[in-house]
Amino acid sequence: MPKIEKKVKAKKVEAKKVVKVVKEKSAKEKESQPTDRSKKTYNLLRGMHDILPKDEKYWKPMYQSASDLASHFQFGRIETPILEETGLFVRSLGKGTDVVDKEMYAFEDKDGTKVCMRPELTAAAVRAYIMHGMFNMPQPVKMWYWGPMFRHDRPQAGRYRQFHQVGFETFGHADPSADAELILVAFDFYKDLGLPVEIHINSLGTPAERANYKVELVNYYRSKRSYLCEECRNRLVKNPMRLLDCKEERCQSVKEEAPQIINWLGTESKNHFMKVLEYLDELAIPYQLDSTLVRGLNYYTHTVFEVYASETEVGSQNALGGGGRYDLLVEEMGGRPTPAVGMALGLERSVLALKQYNEKNNREIKKVPNEAFVAQLGDEARRITLKIIDELRFGGVKIAYNLCKTSLKTQLELADNLKVPFAVIIGQKEVQDGTAIIRDMESGIQEIVDQKKLIPVLKRKLGKFDDKR
């Protein structure tokens, strides 16, 4: 018995060797034959993602809602280039912010110009406002945008290197009503999508007020230095406002008693903030005062806010969007002093939150149902079918079809899967007679109609009126 085993083993080994030799050969052949590169598949760059047709049901309503809101609240669409001069963002967002220091897709183009793929759009909107002399237009000037932004951050769920934002900016409107208007637009956007959200809001006052507060904050934290976590000791020097964001348990008690910026605002700033809140009360928008809300871009003054999904958590990336007032930025960028407010919403995160919310609540986004399936048999029929499909579009009947399939059986199966109420069948015979069969998918009753009468008959069966009447 052992002999046999040995033999078998030996044979196996031999066989393996042969295989190996063959493999090696083919490997060498591969190297010498570059034709093999046709087999190479490509992957996405890190942090990049495709938005696939299956998610169209999320993206389309978002765009719909955004553009409806824009036209109702009188925002005009602006589209700016993805590539801008690097300096534009460095100057507007501010050195020392993570976005500028670490996350920009910045490089030199062929003639040595320092360019950068936009990490956000407010700066570009400000640039456009100044460049095109929009301060000579009737104020306020209200603009909205929709498109990809780029930040070279470490990817995570809900955090991509190319992501999409929809945003709204109002220039030349200093009144708190402008702040409230933008928060309302953000709120309505999610209302349209059916996602409950709440607003976190705070005021940063003027730079002077903030500076005073910072001094106070640092003084306070210095006195408690020994209780702080390591991270916070760093923040104390680098970015004191972030101290209030610490999640470390040992810092919580220190945080609770920390001075709040609201108390350091002047009466004017305070009034502005109070009025914004009054608007929100009036609009019945749920909000939370959040004295720790700071936001990472340097240009903000007065009102800042963020939007959170109320009942879902998108990992730690749960801020769906945010914005605030930036009264000094236009002047800083070389324009006339112009008050302004802006807001941007993250679309990938919104989709993520919406998916989670719908799953949790057994909700589904329904597509517009198809009203008929057009099935064809044979070349002749297929040719006519494409024409009929086109006519049905003008007739306003939502149809499904598959010219790829030849058997009627398969096509009816598809129609069945789509739960279409009617099938229109066109075969060789119907082509000759100039007719078509309408099949009621539920009862199986079929009716032969003239091709010319197809649209009105179908519409009547669907309970629609014919436009031509």
Next chain:
RNA sequence: GUGGCUAUAGUUUAGUGGUAAAACUGCGGUUUGUGGUACCGCUAUCGAGAGUUCGAUUCUCUCUAGCCACCCCA
């Protein structure tokens, strides 16, 4: 940018030191003009590269990517 976890068909998941199994999906078929079934077939260089080994998808290392936390933000 820092730390941790993970990586098998289009998707979700089995599994083993001797080149892999299932479900769903997709495509094709069960005689060519009629559907919800049923049955059959096809579809994986087991993330990439290197090492250990007679032999690795399985062990080790590196890389890459995804996820989680931090950081930051959308």
